[in-house]
Amino acid sequence: MGRRVNVFKPEEQFPGNVYRTFDCRHVRTAHFVGLHYRPEYFQAHYRGIATCGSVWACPVCASVIQERRRLELEHLVQWADDNGLQAIMVTFTFPHTGFDTLTELLDRQADAFLRFRRGSPFTRLKQSLGFEGLVRSLEVTHGLRNGWHPHTHELWLVDASVGQACRARLVELWERACIAAGLLDPADQAKVEAFRLHSVDVRLNASSGDYLAKQDSSRKWGITHEVAKATSKAGKAKGCHPHEFLVRKAPGDEARYFEYLEAMKGRRQLFWSPGLKGRCGLDDVDDQVIAEEASDEADLLGNLVQDEWDFIRSKRVVAQVLDAAEVGGWELVMRYLKRLGYRDRPPPEFPLP
Ligand SMILES: [Zn+2]
Structure with missing residues (x-):
């Protein structure tokens, strides 16, 4: 997607401005990247990163x-x-x-x-x-x-x-x-x-x-x-x-x-x-809201600081970290990062009052 933008819109600096999917599950949108777990689905997911919500372009959101x-x-x-x-x-x-x-x-x-x-x-x-x-x-x-x-x-x-x-x-x-x-x-x-x-x-x-x-x-x-x-x-x-x-x-x-x-x-x-969802008792929830998984109950396993998230991205293990979280929770995620060579977990940052 990035190469495509360079060809067709060389003046555009950020491919994500043209294709939102370029940023999906990649660019941080909050101070921490939260690692969450939904026990009923045995599924881990991130919060605090961009979510494109495109049912056509994005295999993950779809x-x-x-x-x-x-x-x-x-x-x-x-x-x-x-x-x-x-x-x-x-x-x-x-x-x-x-x-x-x-x-x-x-x-x-x-x-x-x-x-x-x-x-x-x-x-x-x-x-x-x-x-x-x-x-x-x-x-x-x-x-x-x-x-x-x-x-x-x-x-x-x-x-x-x-x-x-x-x-x-x-x-x-x-x-x-x-x-x-x-x-x-x-x-x-x-x-x-x-x-x-x-x-x-x-x-x-x-x-x-x-x-x-x-x-x-x-x-x-x-x-x-x-x-x-x-x-x-x-x-x-x-x-x-x-x-x-x-x-x-x-x-x-x-x-x-x-x-x-x-x-x-x-x-x-x-x-x-029109009206069918209401008649059968369903709420109308937008694709974007579903893709962000923000509407569902989930346990917070831990917050990844910026260095950790950058490390995960650079090692291309965004999905593997979720697997680790699903198998062994936060502790296994930290052990996994260590094994990949991540050494310094900085002291937790707390926003100043
Ligand atoms: Zn997406």
């Missing part, structure tokens, strides 16, 4: 935010079950090629959804399903053959009696919307046929608590995982998630990662129908 969003979705599915509703998962895709830019595809996709949900056909469809609201998750993967693959998973709350028959109507509306938005060429018969087979997938009865519990404890993600973990899922069959570019580092991956960052700016990952 995983924290999505874990919390997953709990919200579980709550919603349970609430639907308790109220005699059925949660169904509807996945919408469309054809794309390696020549399409991500921004183009996302803009057309947004346009297609506007058209899909506009007007009386969709209103009638909702009425016939007993539609109570939805949660939509936007997911982007990339395949070397067909390029960017934006798609959405939606959790729809509908009448318990709804069955697979609803799919035909959904395909019909989605096809019309995609043609109007320029995502499907109606003259290409083979494409249209493939579209009708694959562009809409409906999974019924996502509301059973049993199903969730089973899926959660097995290696497969449960349905709420699939919706909430959209940005961190390593989708093998459907191409790779953009965060994998950072690890894979294949030719073109760096440019692709930045294309992804630019294209996702300002787009929402999870959308809840």
Whole structure:
């Protein structure tokens, strides 16, 4: 990110001003860096350092935010079950090629959804399903053959009696919307046929608590995982998630990662129908607040002074220190730093009155 800023904005001295993720979990924002521990999750984390809160750009923030969003979705599915509703998962895709830019595809996709949900056909469809609201998750993967693959998973709350028959109507509306938005060429018969087979997938009865519990404890993600973990899922069959570019580092991956960052700016990952959170008894908590982990109860293990934090950063052991804290608390963290060569723990500094 720093190199990228130097190329495109040479006048900008601090890459963090352009990409907040550059500073994430790195730059100190308080006098001490607090090392905290949440016993219920067996998880340690820092406080007093910058947190970018970006669900798109930052693998670290994304995983924290999505874990919390997953709990919200579980709550919603349970609430639907308790109220005699059925949660169904509807996945919408469309054809794309390696020549399409991500921004183009996302803009057309947004346009297609506007058209899909506009007007009386969709209103009638909702009425016939007993539609109570939805949660939509936007997911982007990339395949070397067909390029960017934006798609959405939606959790729809509908009448318990709804069955697979609803799919035909959904395909019909989605096809019309995609043609109007320029995502499907109606003259290409083979494409249209493939579209009708694959562009809409409906999974019924996502509301059973049993199903969730089973899926959660097995290696497969449960349905709420699939919706909430959209940005961190390593989708093998459907191409790779953009965060994998950072690890894979294949030719073109760096440019692709930045294309992804630019294209996702300002787009929402999870959308809840207005009022749905309130109705099922959830508070609306901002991504940034969740990422900072400031809203949760946590024990303070100890405060790292500036020298210690600088040492941890210079040794690139920011994550390993958290592991040490989780295994052996503050004492092990101090022993670990010593073993890495940190000698002088200065006397604790107390702010003067
Ligand atoms: Zn971050």
